[in-house]
Amino acid sequence: MALFITFEGGEGCGKSVQARSLYRRLVRLAIPALLTHEPGGTSFGKRVGYWLKWAEGVKISPMTELLLFNASRAQLVAEVLRPGLKAGQTIISDRYADSTTAYQSYGRRLALDIVKAVNRAATGGLMPDLTVLLDISAEEGLARKRTSKRDRFEAEDIAFHRRVREGYLKLAASEPERWLVIDASQSKAKIKEIIWQRVKRLL
Numbered sequence: 001m002a003l004f005i006t007f008e009g010g011e012g013c014g015k016s017v018q019a020r021s022l023y024r025r026l027v028r029l030a031i032p033a034l035l036t037h038e039p040g041g042t043s044f045g046k047r048v049g050y051w052l053k054w055a056e057g058v059k060i061s062p063m064t065e066l067l068l069f070n071a072s073r074a075q076l077v078a079e080v081l082r083p084g085l086k087a088g089q090t091i092i093s094d095r096y097a098d099s100t101t102a103y104q105s106y107g108r109r110l111a112l113d114i115v116k117a118v119n120r121a122a123t124g125g126l127m128p129d130l131t132v133l134l135d136i137s138a139e140e141g142l143a144r145k146r147t148s149k150r151d152r153f154e155a156e157d158i159a160f161h162r163r164v165r166e167g168y169l170k171l172a173a174s175e176p177e178r179w180l181v182i183d184a185s186q187s188k189a190k191i192k193e194i195i196w197q198r199v200k201r202l203l
Contacts (some may be wrong), residue, residue, distance in 0.1 A: 003202055006128040010122060010165050011154050012141035013134035013184045014191070017198040019094045022199065026090055031203070034084045037074065037094035044071050045072040053151035060152070062108035070122035077123055090203075097123055098131060098171055103151050104151065106167025107160050130202060131158050131193055133172050134184035138162045141184075150195040 005022070007015040019035060025034035039049035048068050052060065060068075084091045097119040105115040137188070138161035145154060172179035180198050181193055 001090075001203065002088050003090040003130070003199075004085060004126070005090065005199065006093045006098065006131045007134070008098050008102070008131055009184065010102075010141045011133040011160055012134065012144035012169070014188065015132070015134045016094050017188065018134065018191055018195060019092050020133070020153045021188075022195060023092050025196065026092075032087070032089045034080070034089045035089045035094075035159065036076065036080055036091065037068055038076065038096060038099065040072070041093070042072075044075045048072040048184075053153065055152075057065045058080060061109040062110050066100065066104045066110060066118055067110065069104070070118050073097065073100075073119075076123040077126055081126060082124075083165060093128075096131075098168070101171060102164045102167035106170075107156070107164040109163075111172055122133060128178065130150075130198065131162060131172075131179050133168055133179055133181045135165070135169065135181055136184035138165055157201070190191070 007017045007019040021035075022033040024032055035171070038045070039052055041044045048071060051058075052065060076093075081091060081093075087172055101112070101115055102121055104110050105112045138158055142154070142158070142161060169181075172181050180195070182194055184191065
């Protein structure tokens with residue numbers, strides 16, 4: 001059975017760790033699985049991701065961000081997601097369209113209807129069966145980031161990150177059947193088990 005599971009959350013929430021953990025568990029159970037991420041997942045997407053996160057000396061407008069993220073996403077959908085799902089794989093993606101809604105609409109304050117329309121065009125309407133939101137305060141999440149160099153988004157002020165979190169919580173509240181909201185301040189083991197209990201029911 002093909003499943004599409006996405007992981008979302010603000011900086012430092014631990015979603016990448018949990019996405020990898022779920023992927024490894026599926027592989028151990030001999031369930032056909034694929035792990036990908038955004039921006040990236042394809043050679044084109046990796047280049048776009050570098051520009052978006054690390055371009056120096058270039059001011060990227062919020063609308064340009066929106067379009068670049070979705071250019072990367074459209075390629076991922078065409079090259080990885082749809083073929084994988086058609087082949088019966090369970091696909092786990094570290095970020096997807098909801099990230100763009102949270103960061104570019106709530107964070108950057110682009111009009112929500114425009115962001116959703118561009119997301120819809122890029123995805124062709126492909127939506128996750130389950131979206132896991134690892135929720136944590138902006139302050140705690142950023143404090144977890146121990147890297148010496150922060151990317152363009154990590155370097156934003158605290159108000160931006162608070163808006164992103166608020167956006168995620170609003171998205172989750174609007175589609176409770178799709179979203180699984182987890183308190184990310186819990187232990188990794190506890191979070192892992194909560195996710196698995198939900199995924200197990202879908203499988």
